[in-house]
Amino acid sequence: MPASLCVVSDFAPTAAPVRHSVHEVDCRVKAHEWVNGQYRLLTLSAPRSVLDCQPGQFFHLLCPQTDRFQPYLRRPMSIYSCDRENGDLAFLYKVAGEGTGALAGLETGNVLNIVGPLGQGFEIRPEWRRPLLIARGVGLATLAPLAQECARLRLPLTAICSARSPDLLMSTDLFRSFGAEVVTVTDTEGNSDVESLMPLIEGLIRSRGIDAFFTCGSARLMRMLQEIGARHGIGGQVALEQHMACGIGMCQACVRPFRHEDGAVNLRVCREGPVFDLQEVL
Amino acid sequence: MPASLCVVSDFAPTAAPVRHSVHEVDCRVKAHEWVNGQYRLLTLSAPRSVLDCQPGQFFHLLCPQTDRFQPYLRRPMSIYSCDRENGDLAFLYKVAGEGTGALAGLETGNVLNIVGPLGQGFEIRPEWRRPLLIARGVGLATLAPLAQECARLRLPLTAICSARSPDLLMSTDLFRSFGAEVVTVTDTEGNSDVESLMPLIEGLIRSRGIDAFFTCGSARLMRMLQEIGARHGIGGQVALEQHMACGIGMCQACVRPFRHEDGAVNLRVCREGPVFDLQEVL
Amino acid sequence: MADLTTRIGALTLKNPIMPASGTFSEELAEVFDLDCLGAHVTKTITRGKRAGNPVPRVCEANGAMLNSIGIPSKGADWFLQNTVPFYADYDAPLVISISANTADEFARFAEEVSVPGVAAIEVNISCPNVEDHGKAFAMRPGATGDVIRKMRSATGLPLWAKLSPNTGEVVEVAQAAEAAGADALVTANTMLAMAIDSATGRVRLGNVMGGLSGPALKPITLRMTYQCARAVSIPVIGCGGISTVDDVLEYLIAGARAVQVGTATFISPATMPRLIGELEQELERRGLPSVDALIGSVDIADEAITLAEYA
Amino acid sequence: MADLTTRIGALTLKNPIMPASGTFSEELAEVFDLDCLGAHVTKTITRGKRAGNPVPRVCEANGAMLNSIGIPSKGADWFLQNTVPFYADYDAPLVISISANTADEFARFAEEVSVPGVAAIEVNISCPNVEDHGKAFAMRPGATGDVIRKMRSATGLPLWAKLSPNTGEVVEVAQAAEAAGADALVTANTMLAMAIDSATGRVRLGNVMGGLSGPALKPITLRMTYQCARAVSIPVIGCGGISTVDDVLEYLIAGARAVQVGTATFISPATMPRLIGELEQELERRGLPSVDALIGSVDIADEAITLAEYA
Ligand SMILES: Cc1cc2nc3c(=O)[nH]c(=O)nc-3n(C[C@H](O)[C@H](O)[C@H](O)COP(=O)(O)OP(=O)(O)OC[C@H]3O[C@@H](n4cnc5c(N)ncnc54)[C@H](O)[C@@H]3O)c2cc1C
């Protein structure tokens, strides 16, 4: 893991959106490096105006036009870390298609236009004293700042990091640096499936007294946690993804159905989310 | 004038198009410099296949996509010089809009895709022994290789170079290096209008025995030469421009009307031109 | 300082820049002061509640966006109790976009939303007419005239008919809307389009087909704006692919009295205030006293070079 | 090796890649061997000589091209004496595109060009019908059916009806062409569009309006191809904005039996041979035995996440 994955993070303590709280700003690329064969860490110098942000919130990135890639819509990316002191804002992303392909071409000193901070971040409820975080793939990026937040709140944290293979595990050192107990599971080792994780988590509930789940990056893991949570009466939150256009709440592109007092309701991932109550996701 | 404007030029002696004579090739940028505040000289390393070209022919350039400029169609550019020995192909162009704006961003080592050589170049008829060349603005780029051709054929050449102001005069040293007698006229000096040029040219006809005109870059100068030529029975050629799409002769975008035995006919600038008989232009 | 005001029938807008329906909502107030806009235009609402289309609802294709959002709607009551009061804090006139299944429903709904705080009604006739095999009203002059006529007798508010680029008879539709009493036209809505993921063979929109918007649409809707502005005498509001001040100028020059900005707000949320500033600068740079001086100034003078007929 | 052949009615093409009318001519033989193509399609010709439209005839707009070339034509005689013999040297079937002012003229002209060396006639019905106030034939099912029916009884050659995206009734037009005896459809021609130079206020095309082509058109013509392929049982040939092998795949998956490449040839003259090679590679990569295996394979399966109705 490159040293820069352990950047200092510094999140604002409140989450409520205020007037003119969303900004479109040009940021200079401070560093941009490969974390492994698929993921890149992009660190921007960002103005103070956008650094009042929360773990779980995201920015909407205007990926550049290149000779090879011409993305049109913005691309949503979770905050990987935010350092108000140094004016650093970082994203950890997987090079997937047109937009992230264009992003990957950015060099130190180039300019990237971003809009944010957007959406509702994680909320660690006062009654949650012993959180468990389970992240897979891209979800590791989204959950990383939560580890820091737990450290700030002096909450002991356990983090299960899942990936296809050991070389694709990321942020584990970062989690450890925030004092988290880290458990890694991978497909190649054969311990990342639901059957293996169930007893592991049940064990952690018993041994550590886990009372909250946070997850991101896998529908399968989310369903599993819903089930375990329901059985043990353990609450939690999940960060979701959906194709977006505006990112601000105007277009209704990004809806998903959620459990609601009288049936179901469509909520906007960009606005009411991306972080939702674990049990409300349908 | 930068030294590189005096590049060696080396044109093939025949002009007739043959099968598979047009190529689409990627070229590396060898040099790219400002000649003055408006014009840039772009030198490419080009493969042998496209270097069998004639003065007056042109290439169709696929200007790059950038964050600022997204040209779509290709842009036609006259050959400014062609050096088969070193594999150099150069264009002298004015930064005008979307396409040339994008072109101007190319750096040494970048790749540019070009199609060509295209169109019919200049033909110096055997009976023409004392040519006069009159170029203005961009026309200086198109006529430059003709000076070299005259040198190769050991024809004494007079070149009148016209521009808005003295700093925009280009290629005069190049013309001189090929042994041409150079006369410069500019708007700021007030000697570039038709009224001033008419007596100058009449004088050259008398003193030098001018028997052929070559021109490019100004409709006003072309009309003037048609008139003088008709009066003195002096023939000549003109290189014309027209908005193009295909550049190869397929789309009929680039037509202009020409005098024809029985009336008028539309000819394609990209195919029957860009060089036409001076007196046939309507 | 150049005069940016423009008149759309009885309404005077302080500038010709307003949002396009479905690309604007209260949330944009977090980005800039919404009162800088010429008008506020809401997402289309229906009388009853609707869920909208399946996801994915958006995708992109060659510098354009495709959407099949549909018309998710929380219904008229929610709208009147929440959205209309929100905009009451602003001076900019509120234009509400409505849709319905039949001409009579359109009329009843228009009456219902003719409440204080609403300055005009935009009639989204690109939705299926259940009385014409689901063909959109805006596809035919007859159906368009019918909707506008019935709405005209149901409300005193200005009616803006929003046309569709999918029709083959846009001029006839425009004239039918005018004849039936429309106060203005909006040209235009999105163009029906489709995209497939060639790697998986899957359609990219949950609803299979959806509307094309963004820069790729501009040459088509600009053409419609030009055609309609010449064919009617009510104001035409241009819409389609506007993201730069040059785009705004093109529409005004083509004959639009105002413009709507849609997808560009997704790409850059502060596009509209930027365009207002740039338009003012541009008028001053050109020494023009007002937006009016530009409107309809298109020059279609014959070219210097006329081509020869073949002999 | 994957089988690239495709059948368009009675004709078997060795691959599904051919040029679009007006974007191809003898001159392209200087770039590559034209015999690699599935077919040759000529620029539309008229019986008499025509000059075409005033210049400028082309401009560009946001990754698209606008053209108002018109149909300059050297007339039937010149064509039969020069163009048809040129293509006789090639094995690829020659498809000639024709246009006329009335259905009867179309029929007479079809008869005249039904000569040895011509494999099929593409009917460019996007031109104005002088008997219908200059409205293009392809705008209406009735006019389209009329043209095809009269041509059908005038020639034994396969007739390909080239549809227009400007109509609001493309499915009805497609069905009318099929019912009248068309052997195939081409979807589609260019979309009517316009561009203005905002700096000068001048229209960018000598003819004021012109046809939009290139990548920006693809989502629209792909949608038409999909709609038509489902609505008729004759082969549909996709056309509009194709420049990459992914574009070709999208059209085939949507239901096209072959595709035409237009503007892309202007951007890169060797586009068609490149696409043929890449298509073959792609079929092999996917382990597909033939082009047929792709055609119409679009997956419109419902999404995993179905949205909630508002309670
Ligand atoms: C709130 C949020 C936070 C995210 N945070 C991260 C992160 O920290 N790191 C990371 O690597 N990825 C993250 N993603 C996913 C990331 O947005 C997509 O991987 C990215 O948009 C893919 O773009 P592309 O052009 O490379 O891929 P393409 O497949 O070419 O994208 C095509 C279109 O689909 C959309 N799309 C594709 N995949 C997704 C997806 N998973 N979610 C939403 N839209 C998608 C794109 O935005 C684009 O509009 C996040 C997504 C959301 C919604």
Ligand SMILES: Cc1cc2nc3c(=O)[nH]c(=O)nc-3n(C[C@H](O)[C@H](O)[C@H](O)COP(=O)(O)OP(=O)(O)OC[C@H]3O[C@@H](n4cnc5c(N)ncnc54)[C@H](O)[C@@H]3O)c2cc1C
């Ligand atoms: C045969 C030929 C040779 C040429 N040689 C040279 C040369 O050596 N040096 C040079 O500086 N210029 C030359 N030109 C002109 C050059 O092609 C244009 O200046 C250039 O295309 C402008 O592109 P742009 O995108 O920067 O300008 P824009 O104005 O943005 O161009 C818009 C469109 O108009 C077309 N266009 C604009 N001006 C012209 C023009 N004068 N002729 C043809 N099309 C035009 C462009 O190709 C483009 O499609 C030549 C033109 C032709 C036809």
Ligand SMILES: Cc1cc2nc3c(=O)[nH]c(=O)nc-3n(C[C@H](O)[C@H](O)[C@H](O)COP(=O)(O)O)c2cc1C
């Ligand atoms: C996501 C989205 C939702 C839209 N919803 C509506 C709508 O509800 N009603 C309507 O009349 N037009 C709707 N439109 C069309 C826009 O108002 C506008 O006509 C179109 O997008 C063209 O403008 P643009 O290219 O600037 O986006 C919608 C467009 C988009 C992109």
Ligand SMILES: Cc1cc2nc3c(=O)[nH]c(=O)nc-3n(C[C@H](O)[C@H](O)[C@H](O)COP(=O)(O)O)c2cc1C
């Ligand atoms: C310059 C030009 C000329 C064209 N001429 C004709 C024509 O004569 N007849 C015709 O049916 N279509 C003509 N077309 C339309 C094309 O055949 C094709 O339908 C359209 O360009 C869409 O395909 P593309 O996006 O691949 O270019 C022309 C298109 C262009 C760009």
Ligand code: FES
């Ligand atoms: S992305 Fe537009 S509402 Fe969520």
Ligand code: FES
């Ligand atoms: S540019 Fe196509 S024929 Fe000349």
